[in-house]
Amino acid sequence: DTAVSQTPKYLVTQMGNDKSIKCEQNLGHDTMYWYKQDSKKFLKIMFSYNNKELIINETVPNRFSPKSPDKAHLNLHINSLELGDSAVYFCASSQAALAGGGTDTQYFGPGTRLTVL
């Protein structure tokens, strides 16, 4: 069974369109994340949700809106797509923050390659 899955794997679209990427985890984790990996392979966190509540929002344009219907799902909606949004988007999940503090291990999905034309 896939632990963290994303759909679609590839997404090609025109500038100005609105698109969504879905993420699901079956690990029973409380926390989920979205990362963006740009063309230079630099990986940067965008959002984090803990049990459906937003806990990290890293200065991402408000065209990007995460939605968590339940703690096993974290979807990413992108409005008015721009050329610069072309990247690979990774979903990840982890347990909630460790009891004594600390960053728990994050498990990543296979990524969604978004190409904006």
Place this chain on the structure above:
Amino acid sequence: AQSVTQPDIHITVSEGASLELRCNYSYGATPYLFWYVQSPGQGLQLLLKYFSGDTLVQGIKGFEAEFKRSQSSFNLRKPSVHWSDAAEYFCAVGAKYGNKLVFGAGTILRVKS
């Protein structure tokens, strides 16, 4: 704020040779350190992690890493590289509070036969 530096963008080693990938971090408290590997077109797979205790940690696929606080380093090593190890390797640091991971820019490993 946390930051991670991986000084080597590309490294090429011969199959069977030893490997060391460098990682330096900047963080004001005890860091939580990770190495991930990304094969072409794939997601990130955790190789190993350091939270506390023994500073030499063992991971999957024969990899190990050593945490050296005095050098702010967490270098990844493997005694004998296999062709299947060719991939991109990312070092990451996490904070004591919150689950935010900050990644280095990655090191691409090429293995020549």
